[in-house]
Amino acid sequence: MTQKVIIAGFGGQGVILAGKLLAYTGMVEGKNVSHIPSYGVEMRGGTANCAVIISDQEIASPLVVHPTSLIVLNKPSLLKFEDSVTPSGRILVNESLIDREVKRKDVVVLYVPANKIAEEAGNGRSSNMVMIGAWLAVTGLFSQKTIKESLPRVVSKRNLRYNEINERAIDMGYEYAKNAG
Amino acid sequence: MTQKVIIAGFGGQGVILAGKLLAYTGMVEGKNVSHIPSYGVEMRGGTANCAVIISDQEIASPLVVHPTSLIVLNKPSLLKFEDSVTPSGRILVNESLIDREVKRKDVVVLYVPANKIAEEAGNGRSSNMVMIGAWLAVTGLFSQKTIKESLPRVVSKRNLRYNEINERAIDMGYEYAKNAG
Amino acid sequence: MKDPERVVIAKECCKGCELCIDACPRGVLEMSEEINSSGYHYSVFANKKDCNSCTLCAVICPDMCIEVYK
Amino acid sequence: MKDPERVVIAKECCKGCELCIDACPRGVLEMSEEINSSGYHYSVFANKKDCNSCTLCAVICPDMCIEVYK
Amino acid sequence: MKAVYERPRTLRDTPMHYCPGCGHSIIHKLLSQSIDELGIRERTIVVAPVGCSVLIYNYLDCDGSEAAHGRAQAVATGLKRARPECVVVSYQGDGDLAAIGTAETIHAANRGEKFSVIFVNNAIYGMTGGQMAPTTLAGQPTKTTPFGRDPKEIGPPLRMCELLSGLEAPAYIERVSVHDVKNVLRTKKAIKKALKNQIEGAGYSFVEVLSMCPTNWGMTTRQASSWIEENMIPYYPLGVYKDRGKERNAK
Amino acid sequence: MKAVYERPRTLRDTPMHYCPGCGHSIIHKLLSQSIDELGIRERTIVVAPVGCSVLIYNYLDCDGSEAAHGRAQAVATGLKRARPECVVVSYQGDGDLAAIGTAETIHAANRGEKFSVIFVNNAIYGMTGGQMAPTTLAGQPTKTTPFGRDPKEIGPPLRMCELLSGLEAPAYIERVSVHDVKNVLRTKKAIKKALKNQIEGAGYSFVEVLSMCPTNWGMTTRQASSWIEENMIPYYPLGVYKDRGKERNAK
Amino acid sequence: MGEKVLMRGNEALCESAIIAGCRFYFGYPITPQNEVPAYMARRLPEVNGCFLQAESELSAINMVWGASVAGKRVMTSSSSPGISLMQEGISYLAGAELPAVIVNIMRGGPGLGSIGPSQSDYFQATRGGGHGDYRTIVLAPQSVQEIADIMIDAFDLADIYRNPVVVLGDGVIGQMTEPLVLPKPSTRTLPRNDWVLDGASGRDARVVMSLRLSPPGALETHNLHLKEKFCEMERNEVRYEEYELSDAQLVIVAFGTAARVARTCMQKARGLGMKVGLLRPVTLWPFCADALGALAEQRRVKAFLTVEMNLGQMLEDVRLAVLGRKDIFFYGRTGGSVPDEDELFGKITEVFS
Amino acid sequence: MGEKVLMRGNEALCESAIIAGCRFYFGYPITPQNEVPAYMARRLPEVNGCFLQAESELSAINMVWGASVAGKRVMTSSSSPGISLMQEGISYLAGAELPAVIVNIMRGGPGLGSIGPSQSDYFQATRGGGHGDYRTIVLAPQSVQEIADIMIDAFDLADIYRNPVVVLGDGVIGQMTEPLVLPKPSTRTLPRNDWVLDGASGRDARVVMSLRLSPPGALETHNLHLKEKFCEMERNEVRYEEYELSDAQLVIVAFGTAARVARTCMQKARGLGMKVGLLRPVTLWPFCADALGALAEQRRVKAFLTVEMNLGQMLEDVRLAVLGRKDIFFYGRTGGSVPDEDELFGKITEVFS
Ligand SMILES: Cc1ncc(C[n+]2csc(CCOP(=O)(O)OP(=O)(O)O)c2C)c(N)n1
Ligand SMILES: Cc1ncc(C[n+]2csc(CCOP(=O)(O)OP(=O)(O)O)c2C)c(N)n1
Ligand code: SF4
């Protein structure tokens, strides 16, 4: 098993954190993991993304050229990464902010109204967690439980107070995806 | 004909200038010339020296390892360079400041009371010119005339006023050497 | 022909900093409920009739989103 | 045993800067006619009887050539 | 109806990459307006710093030269001496001008180089993500002063206007702010004056602008604006520190 | 008879390479005496500059560290923070401290680093053969200002005491001179005080010493001494620019 | 073995430095290594160390001199342009034989370039970007675990040879998060610090300097002494890793992130029956020239392929090792771009066809 | 041919720069090149130029950027430690494609070292001591005449390739006085300066920079463009001189002052029947690898002897050119010492026996 995930969105959407959550959970589950944030050419106000690998094998290259899963939180990210997804891979689209359909026909697509769900969960900023929940549902890689246990280990102290909302967002994303699927 | 001259003394004794005078005169006379001041390890208060080559042939290495003539104005310089002189080369010693005899037996030595003669010429500081005059006398390489014509071309404007004294010092050094020889 | 607006705000250019809101001495401007395609709530020319085209909102707008007419 | 001098000047160490000459309030010191082995005229404890060991010559001597006794 | 507030000619119609409420954007606009009003766009050269405003030449429609971090005033010196007919503006952040570029700043000022400096003091390293700047306030937390800047350990914030006004050569030194409209208007005047000085050959002109960095201060724009008012201005008093033109006129 | 003036313990019995009448030699002696009198030879570390005094550690019998040109105060910062129990002295020329080392000087001073600086202002680059220093006087000819320093082109001489006393952190700033006996004695006091401050943990102490460079000024020692009196002191007034100890006591 | 933790390369190297006993850090912010000063600013005070943000990289490297001369373990870090500013200081440290660890998390150059990951300071690091005859040991980690382990080694090597040591990571290594087990402190016995400045109490005064003016030839003598040290490093400190070289016909040579991408491609190629191996230099200087030379001698080795995140810098060292005995191919990406698996695989196929 | 004058190397290079149209000089004093700023301070005002003593070498190289960006011919000079301080600036100039001439009159290193003559900045100059993928043309004169001639070339090359050019002389070249004929201004046609900043009047605004952030890959594209320029330089600008190579069995490779000492020894050896020749690189980068490679191919050539005033830096380039085909010997003096005729001659005899 080797999962290569790219999570991408605006600077403030918490994509790096979402990636770190996956990596941490993978580590706890005894997998090999790696996580690389984009920090390269992007400037303030541009897009941010990160590449996560979770694998049973040793990870040689930590760079992700062809993700098995792509999670996109805004439109520029979809445009940028759509073509790179491995055939029969997955694309999870935040349809709250992306008014465009995925063109690729050889991939599995799931549209999630992440911002809307996040607002319902209690904070519009937890759309990243909604997407993580949805991804869990479609891949079944980890349990909701382990990922929620990892959560407090990757968020900053200051943001621990949002823990409950984040957990709810994960659950609601999970449920949405299960029902949609 | 290849003359390799090292002129050495204290910092203030004008050895660099003396070397430049030789080089300039050599150039005017159609020779190939080179001049390298020591500027290396010496510090203030240390010794200064320069290496001059005057030759009919093209000058490959401008560095002088074995001078054909050594002109020393103070004692440390004699100690430093005595051994390097080429066999049957010449050593000209400023005996006003050097109370030591040349040990080498295979070289031609001339002792010149340069400071004393310089005082007589009108300025104790022209001992360098006295030595140049003496060197001219023993090598016969240039005429007193050409060297005196070169003089104003190598001294700084500020020091042009000493021209007459310098010329006199050259003449007196020349005479001294002629008579001594 | 309808009279053009005194204040024209480029919605897509607005970053929602709210400096214009504070700068307007007449409380004309308000923040939108919606977000623009960059994800920002944006400034809206709301209480139009109170505007006297004093330009202060435009003066402070960091992103040159506001043009004022008189 | 002759009384040692009040001022002892290390001739070979002197660089002939003449600062001590100017520093002495009693005109005790003078420059030599001769030069030392470094080629400098050097300071000489000349008018010895006028010296009161005030140390000022030594205080200014850059090269620590002067020792003063009292 | 006629437009009474429009984009200045010199400010390109391009979205800027700055964060919401960033002072740089306002200052770019004021600089552009000043250039327009003085009619010098065609002979202005902006020396761009390393810092958040490293892309200033994407926004200003006039010639621009990069400078290595801290070296903007060395570059401006070479440039102005080579092209005295041009109007040279060195635009720098507080890290750029007051940390790594300290020597270049002091010496350009002391030589009285005949260019204009716009010094954006946002009390932080914006571009690199919020480290301490020489101008970071006492107690202010940053990435490299996580417990707040401790003046006992690393000294108090550096006041550049005060420091430079000890020098003879500078013609004009003023500190302004862009945290509210009133001050934005004053800043505009100061920048314009700095350029005008240069056109008239008056010599080194230095405008320090207190500027918001909401992102790295961890504040909303509004909080940032109040923070300047309540914390920065008391330590960095606004006003003219030096004006040789005034002195000259007074005499 | 008993010796009333002898070589201080810390000053090695070695001939110094300095030119006749060079101020460095006098200052070395005063520093040695101060170290002796305070009994700190065994815990003093002198940071040697690049400049004519680059060999100071040949003359002072205490620990010594080289520093790259201009970086003495950065070295001293690292050293003092690593060895707070030692007495660290940064000994620097005017080229070293006020040109290439400007940033290091301003920032060490502003941080209030707890070491002592001896700043030898001889208005010239001695070691490299007489080029303009930041402190070269207006009109003074040097190798790189052959027609005399022109303040209109390259600014007036930089006054470091004045500049630094604008900063909050420094504990003590004084300017003295070694051009005659009276002033040599005052210089001794100032140097000793700078060291004493450090022992007491008072913070950054800075002593500027006006010093002769007869060789590169093209003067006899006597002329050099008068030149300090008549030309340097009027521009570089002697005296205490800052003394936090005094302030503290006064309060 | 200790507990696995998840850390970013830039933070792991800090924690490891602290384990190695480093208590002094002087540095200046620059992307992509800003996590280093941030981490040190938080952690060093907790261990009674001293973090100081210098006014510039120039000051930082000279503060490093100051703490080093005091006998303390000290480090700095920066990225390419900042490291260029330290070249004078590094040359001074080498000249004065002062230990120090300098971390360069490389970005794209020349000039301001970009902040993308890069390996284009290879020449600067391995040839001495500063003036004069000197070398620095250069360690090139490929993972978060390795950058942590390497820091322990780096401080030891600096002390053993009294020479600056450069840890050369590309931006990916610094920014990447991976699980690691934090290393244990070293147990090596180190040479006595009989040169440290702490006041001439009960001993003769000491001087630490790089200037050698007298007697004449003093600097040459010193340089020859340094040279001997460098030769010793060449004899003792070459480190590299081999992957599937026993039957390789094509030998890839790559370090850092490039080596990891190369390994993925190697595996893929092996899957298709191409006999590809990888030699990964861990020390870039001293370089594993002997190992490469021995491979070049083997009949079965047909060619070498150097992979770098630059325009071909290590390539020169590979050429010097192979000395014309076999073909050498090159695949490089530059300016902040990373090697592309597909492209590199294409290159391998090409070589085999 | 003009009149012969007697000048010091440091002064001849200045006068020649002025003949080449250089009107801007920014620099900072350092031995052994202090005659350069002193000369420029006197002469530039006479030709309406601008001499400015910078507050440091760092400022100097960035002032050079300022005048260069303005389209003026500009130079700086320094010696080894000062050149190390300029590495960031040189990398920036190369990245932004700005012409400039940088003179390095080398002294002994590392660190403060000594002020004796040296060639130990060879690596720094030829490999790019700064960060990133870039090169500078490096010209190495051997005499006062040649340093004067080379300055004319240097300014042209800088303009043609829009790249910094380094003139690398050792302390002897700078300090030596020899007769020379001052060169004539160049008559080459140079590319149009369509990038110069002089105000956006009647044209679009221009920007000169080394930063390339967007689009993604912009820096890589730029670096590949630079690489093409560097390849062009390698094709067109290799300069070297041959001495008695037609029948040589031993080929000495040496530049600058070392080459002159080598020539004396070569003559002496020839006098005794040893077939010695000399190849003297004038450009150190691009390096005359082809010429050396061709010699290595010749059966009669038995060996090479590299002579340098360092511990063996050009030696690497010789090895890269010879690629193991022939033995390579080395004779070097370092730390401010010059090659000794007797020693070198001994070495030659040794090789022949
Ligand atoms: C030599 C060098 N060191 C460090 C950096 C990284 N760097 C870029 S901008 C910057 C400071 C930014 O702060 P400031 O000058 O205050 O500008 P701001 O972003 O706050 O406007 C730093 C440290 C660099 N580019 N070059
Ligand atoms: C980086 C660098 N630049 C330049 C020099 C050359 N240099 C040595 S000392 C010195 C200045 C000397 O002047 P100052 O600091 O005033 O000391 P002084 O000799 O007058 O006492 C210079 C420029 C150097 N050693 N290193
Ligand atoms: S123009 Fe004046 S009144 Fe109108 S919205 Fe703007 S600030 Fe308010």
Ligand code: SF4
């Ligand atoms: S000031 Fe400008 S950017 Fe800010 S909210 Fe108002 S319109 Fe939007």
Ligand code: SF4
């Ligand atoms: S001790 Fe005083 S009185 Fe005696 S010589 Fe010296 S200065 Fe003059």
Ligand code: SF4
């Ligand atoms: S002060 Fe000292 S060096 Fe100067 S003349 Fe007097 S004794 Fe000699």
Ligand code: SF4
């Ligand atoms: S980080 Fe700060 S200075 Fe930079 S763009 Fe954002 S608000 Fe402005």
Ligand code: SF4
């Ligand atoms: S050159 Fe000047 S500073 Fe240097 S030793 Fe001589 S007098 Fe002193």
Ligand SMILES: [Mg+2]
């Ligand atoms: Mg800032």
Ligand SMILES: [Mg+2]
């Ligand atoms: Mg000085």
